[in-house]
Amino acid sequence: MEEINILGAGLAGLSAAITLAQGGQKCRLISAQSSERAQSVMAEGGINAALDLMGEGDSPELHFEDTMRGGAYLADEEAVRRLTFGAPDTVRWLAGLGVPFNMKDGRLVQRSFGGQKKKRTAYARSSTGKMIMSALIDECRKYECSGLVKRFDHHGFLGLNVREDSCLGLRARDIYSGEVMDFSGRVIMCCGGPAGLFPGLTTGTAANSGYAAARLFEQGVVFGNLEMLQYHPTTVAIPDKRCLVTEAARGEGGRLFIMRNGKRWYFMEEKYPELKNLMPRDVVAREMYFVRKEPDSSGEVMLDMTGLDGLVWRSRLPDLRAELIHYLGIDPAKEPVPVREGIHYFMGGIYTDIAHRTSLRGLYAAGECTCQYHGANRLGGNSMLGAVFGGRTAAEDILCDGDQAADFNGERDSGSVTENEPSDAVKLELGEILYSGLGIVRSAEGLCNALDRLDELEERRGTFPRTRLARAMLLSAMERKESRGAHYREDHPERDEKLGRPTLSRYKNGVIEVSIGEGFE
């Protein structure tokens, strides 16, 4: 019998494993670290579903519209429709697994999140990701005990086993023992966003090294929208990285301001009277960048949470307050916190269809490593949804197709036995190059400079899978000569309606190809 290989054990990987097991399908859950260490445990604010429990007349249709608009109409419309209409069931499924969502009068409570006109975000105080992960880890354990799910923790991805246009399995290395293992059978990639391409510069985990995505790219898998990085408006610098101040802080009433001529200027409230501080993240981040540059404004943008009442701090944002006191020595209930934009999410990634199939037969992808749901900007609370829904959808498609052991059981990859990675120092340098080209405000000139620096780095230190993926990101940003969502080009500040199609990229015959809307033959 075929065993399905899931690479990554965060929300997407666990959801896929549980769904396969529920359908009686054996699978392997392979990950560099155990689920407790996955970035998913860091998610704070919540997960979206139009459950309409707040009496506001919310509906999946409105969730769909907000998601498409928020993503600047770059997301796959049909996929988003399925996602948003499937969201209520997804959240009910999670509640049934014992996730302690915040409740009132026997029902879930939903809070406001950016870019959404209704209170739609279900949450468990300010550790929603950790709570959902704990429940999924427990649920998955049931199938580990029954033998349907086999765990391979501490296994790093080395590459796919590809024959022609099919994926026959994957190769991984036991990080503890050094042993190299080949796993045959179809593959679901759930390896998260490539935060490790930007060491120290993201709110996520550098343990999502980006190597898995980089190797996939090198092996010819098609990627989409690689230029689309989300800068979260409210992050603070801590010694090792950027630390997130969840959007829920603004959802609960936090206000952004900057000092202008000695007075507080609540610029978001003035400029966007409807959604105010809760405009989509790309808009808020860009506004912050520009107001800092205004001649009569001074200092940092501040997030004022002093108006939140004691109950909110106790029951809805307790961890956030403790964290800010610990890292910054600032009590947000008493004084405003200086915030800056920081890289938070990767909208781009492996290109898939609505069933989560990739360009290779037998290879699926789900979670933050994919690109179909969030277009040019992801709404807060939609990514946990995308990861859980995506993992389940990929698994359901595999279950529908039945056992394909005969098709997906082939020769072994004779390729690498170790990761083809540069030193940490080179990774740092590469991160800085990418950051210089892919900031909040971009231009052909900045991108050219970054590409020149990348040429020089490769010449000096060699070409690696990650330098290739980095190049594809810069080339994608170069190719998109317009401004849309998170991608803002000061040399092309307007949206170009003709470019409302994904940026596809792939590596073929030693060349990186990038195209918008045309696809590859």
Place this chain on the structure above:
Amino acid sequence: MKTELRILRRRSREEEPFWQSFIYEAEDANAAVSTALNALNSREELTDTEGRRADPIRWECSCLQKKCGACAMVINGRPALACDSKLSGLGPVVTLGPLRKFPVIADLITDRSAMREVLREMKIFLRAQTEVSESMTDIAYEASGCLQCGCCLEICPNFCTGGKFGGMAAALPAGRLIEEMDGEGREELLKEYRKRVYEGCGKSLACRDICPAGLDVEKLMVNSNAAAVWKALDFLRKKRHEV
């Protein structure tokens, strides 16, 4: 601020451990042990205090925000998270070693898979779909916060890898589900809890003081313990009747 990091190193499980020291100069007053380890490993060339070239220091981390438990190690003699241990509070010489209760893989990495094994053996999972009732969300929330870091097991006098006693890292996930379940599954889990947690625990609560997630084990376990004791008494009572 200059710090000397004295690290108990080991290339692999088979090789002998040795001490090696490095100097790290923190730029940030909030720099933690994790900051130092990342900075040392990012140097073009890593040299120790004797000027010898050294291999990168192997350690595990992920979130760097005390949310994932990956970076647990022994710091100045006590188990702690590297990303939660500010250098400013640790003195001019900081010693780092791997957790001692678990097999060492290399340098500061240990194999903590025994923790997961205990949870499997105890069959810690829901038997049927169950929603948490509103009155239980607080307890479920706290108990779900366990990072599975292993610090509590390191300090616990009664835990050893491969042994029967599961310690607090098993008590919390078990306790949470005991609260949420009913029927036969709950009985099964209670039995495991009694056998693998309650009976082996000396209740010194050393584990509570060390827990980096600040979980109040005593408070969280009140109900499970009461249920376990109550069950035990019930069992004795039944026995007496049989006699």
